[in-house]
Amino acid sequence: MMLGIIKSITPKERFILAGSLAVMVLLLIKRGELPLVLTLGLFFIAYIAVAYDVVISAFKTLFIRHRMSEQFLMTIATFGAFALQDYPEALAVMIFYKIGDIFEEYASGKSHEEITSLVKLKPSFARLVKDDGSEEMVKPRKVKIGDVIRVKAGEAIALDGVLLKGYAQVNLAALTGESMPVTFKEGDEIPSGGINLSQVVELKVTRNYRNSSIARLINLIEDAAANKSRPEALITRFAVWYTPIVVACAALLALVPLFISGESWADWTQRALVFLVVSCPCALVLSVPLSFFGGIGAISRIGVMVKGSIFIENLARLKALCFDKTGTITYGKFKVTEFKVKDDKALAYLKALEEQSTHPLAQAAVSFCTEHLKGQSVFKANEVKEIAGFGIEGEIDGHHVVACSKEYAKNLCGTLDLSAQKLGTEIYVVEDHKLLGLFVLFDEVREDAQELFVKLKDLGIATAMITGDKKEVAQVIARELNLSEVYAEQLPDDKLKAFNEIKKHYGLVGYVGDGINDAPVLAASDAGIAMGQFGSASAVEASDVVIMQDELSKIAKTIELSRKTLSLAMQNMIFVILAKLIILILGALGMAGIWLAIVGDVGLCVLAVLNAMRALTWVKNKVDLKELKTAVV
Template identity: 40%
Template sequence: MNKKQKRTRNRIVLAIALFVVVYVVAELLPLSTWLGSETTALWVEFALFLVPYLIAGYDVLLRAAKNIGHGQVFDENFLMSVATIGAFALVLFPDSDPHMAEGAAVMLFYQVGELFQSYAVGKSRKSIADMMDIAPDFANVERDGRLVQVDPYEVAVGDEIVVKAGERVPLDGVVTSGTSQLDTAALTGESVPREVREGDEIISGCINMTGLITVRATKPFGESTVSRILELVENAAEKKAKTENFITRFARYYTPAVVGIAVLLAVVPPLVLGQSWSDWVQRGLIFLVVSCPCALVISVPLSFFGGIGGASRLGILVKGSNYLETLSHAETVVFDKTGTLTDGSFNVVAVHPSSDIDPDWLLSIAAHAEAYSNHPIALSVRAAYSGPIDQQRIDDVQEQSGHGVRARIDEHVVLVGNDKLMSECGVGCHDCELTGTILHVSLDGEYIGHIVIADVVKPDAAEAVAELRTAGVKKTVMLTGDRADVAAAVAKELGIDEFRAQLLPQDKVAEVEKLLEETHAHATGKGKLAFVGDGINDAPVLTRADIGIAMGAMGSDAAIEAADVVLMDDKPSNIARAIGIARKTMGIVWQNIVFALGVKFLVLILAAVGIANMWLAVFADVGVAVIAILNAMRAMNVRKR
């Protein structure tokens, strides 16, 4: 609780204490006998209740007046001011019972509800701030033979920084010396430390746990992972869900409407039917108190805020409540295979040369052709080749997306790629009995063999697909550029409904377009399609889907830019958890909407027919708001594995 909240709390406690004293005096002591007149006693009671009323609610009255001056008339401050001043004004009607106690109580309980609301919002914000407390305070740079602490913004790309044990890594970079373990929990929600050594890439926001490491910065601080994540979280509140926008529009029209009804309720029966002014003015005032929409206006955004905060504790970053709402309607989940359902760590499992071709020479030719590619398959071929790569032998390298590589090696034209590349270049090739990615190799138009590369399915991938079905997802689809037999084997192992194989990047977009049409044509009309990819090669598809989810995005700029939901680790099981959090949050939102509107409309009817009193009105406003806020805070509750 901050200083402002503490001052407000102390003021309200003082006001409540004075209210209790005044209420006891007014109810138990014979003021009229002591003062010799019931009228005098009534005005003394008026003055006594006015003291706690003003102590508790002077700021509400000031805000109402200020907003009226700015043309913002119909808000909760205005409703509370009119209702409570009206309750005190009933003293002017001799035939009515005094209502100063109710007027003061309405203001007191309203302020208690506001304080509680402020505390709830502050707690949610603090929770997000704590779990996203990844911004480094400084970077250690060596100057004149000693380490000095500088602002991370002052470190340039290529500068070396020293990260001591217990310090937060300030910038993205590469470890140049030292070994250590990193705590990545603030980014991924993963409690198991990650080991790093010389040559490993490292991202900002992690905590160095054990050894001293030296890191060469590869990005300026403004473009680092930690800066991008903080910007993402800060901007999340700006992207509102349709439900949230509806509540804002609803309150804009609802409040003037109920004020108009309250005025008609107070004025028409006495003027037209000759009814008692005090009775109908009281009904109008009760109507105003009940109608205050604060329960909806605060609890709905708080629910979304809590859902986004709870997700971020698990390393699931949602860019706005609109994406959380869309994710809750996900009926079709489409996966990229490599790096999403599989590790993406390809390994050469077999080298099958043509007759009279040495296996090592075949692998050497392929490794040289793939020397300049960063594709996981190229990396695995180079890793399998034990010899050095001679750059002088390589010339005219052309990488063909989704097909392979063409290069000139020792003045010979070498093709390394899939059967499509071989077919396009008129090279005959044959299949392999082994399941895996087949990398065919040709030399000057002659087929010289193939290399079999296998990818490993992630340990929790099958569990993730099963959990998606439990979460209500109706169809799972896998897209891959790999061969049909490899895709079929993975799909069968994981229990995926459908797969599309041998797709180029543009083919994936076309397939997602078809699946979008199928999903949107469903009877409910609300079904959405989520695409899950590694965020590096899948940016076009991530953007085209109803909701794009990037997995294993630590340090991936493309993922953070293109996706709507970013999973900071590479566990497929977090996809189901993200959908579960989204559906839980939307459930809480609609619980609050139905509960708040249901109670309010019921008490409004009772107020209009004269059954509801001011105390019931207080519950319908403050009580409902407190219950809705408590319910909204449930969205924050997520369990780490």
């Protein structure tokens, strides 16, 4: 790391810094021993070498733009030290100011590089295939929709496109956090940002670079900085007032001897200089946003996008989390969990009837029957009609066949000699008032739901489910998963009301949905979390947090990382403010010299920024380009 910083500056700068540092040390240990001419000579050579650009820029800004820059404040501080004949101090102010600057520059560059694996994957070129089959390397934004691009093994896919032929193995870890390669076949759309693990493939571009998956994602993360969290907003306001107030105090301190006779000018000037040296709020202004930025980057590596540091803060302080049921807690796909038939005809009949319907239940029933029948005894249903709210009826093979609810079947048959054991939606198959069979369909709970709710409980977050589904079904799921509250049989309009009720009770409440029909609740929540396979624009638009792959358990991980991020940011904020205050107070009392001020200022900046950069190491980068390239066969 030190090496990285040293490498980030030019040899000339290195020479000047090292040289002036040596002069500073020499003047410090031989203070008063060297002849004045030699002291002054060494001082001026070193000072001019290290400070000329700062001083020039300071006065330029003052005279041309009528503004006191921090360079100007530092220049004044060195002049003051010089006037007090504190030559090594004057040099030190300038040298450490520059070192602090270099460090800030390095830290910000480094964090930008490391913030996301995405930035590394940001494609710098695309191989545009021309009509004659030859290729040309162009910038991704020059490629138009409909163009064909070629992607070699190990290269990142620059633009979203449809695979023209064959198969492609693609690593989508940058987008989803999942490093298992995904196989695409001819005609599939491959999102940009993936890395091609197979042989050379050709894609027909479907979206221009600006709207491609990878560009949208990078923008999402980088724009996130604009949605400032409260600590960041606080810092911003603090920074605006901090410098003028500290500088004004410095001026007042310098003037004290004018009003109180007997006080020494040198002593009070020194106190004023301490104020000038710590007048820049840089450590604060960099370290707090950097903490959040690093947190957002760490979270992005598990395949979760957070659209602003304000949402990191909200997630960290979340009191309760509400869930939609269908498609969120459950897969949103019905499956037959139980069936009892007196005659295999029941399967064939059900299939024939439900084939005519588009209801999700019907589709599940059809695929189940098809699997069980294995092609035998196929019927065709005629005059198929829906019986609204009860089922479907039709004429098959000369019989009147109905697939319906329990109540309707009771009406047709009188008594029912089959009953369901399992919970779910029941379908009865009746042939001419004779019960043939019964099917129970259930929307299965996601595999990792249990894990999530256990973790949320550990995190002390209350959970609630808001669903339009039947009470019985909702309650079974709620009991199984140990949910705190259930709101069942909620119409879409009621969902928001139910949510607001929960919010009144708990305060900060998040909502997890699929972003399709619960946009109002997502928008009303303090942290709207959308489950969405990547690419669903509606989910990305409506929510504050996007889980790129439908993995519920990532929510708990996201909350944990958010808490870590927030505490890191608060740590930095409190640490820097306290340290600056202590230096200022000691300085005003005449108990802190320029040395303490310099160490306090630059040292603080380095410490706070280093601390903030820890966030970058929380989640190990899953995409290692080098590793991937060697893995390609």
